[in-house]
Amino acid sequence: MFASTAWLADATPIPHPLNQLLMDCFKAILLQPAGDQPSELFQHSVQVDKKLGQLYYSKPEELCARAFEGFVQDAAITNHFLVKGTKASPEAERGLYPRGAQREQINAAFSDYFGSLGKALRNAE
Secondary structure, eight states, rough: OOHHHHHHHTOOOOHHHHHHHHHHHHHHHOOTTSSSSSSSHHEEEEEEHHTTTTTTTTSSHHHHHHHHHHHHHHHSSOTTTTTTOOOSSHHHHTSSSSOHHHHHHHHHHHHHHHHHHHHHHHHOH
């Protein structure tokens, strides 16, 4: 099971600061800032899935993958092989990538998580 799916199913994570930071990433991606309603990204994804008669874009692992793509595209180092089009593409225009304040919130959560993960890995050496 993907961690994002487990999070939505209220699976209890192993208590650890890194796990809490990862849970914060899922919250930023999947919920409104107050934490009581689905996020704009999720709502747009559901609308596109309904229009296409499928269940794909609104799956938690797909939402998180697209949010991560946006984070990578916004990073200081550019890698067009890994990602492009999270800002200007038909998918981005349909709201399938985070934008605005939600994108900033997601990027901050990912930055906290990956920064802490990198620090923990350096300390483990």
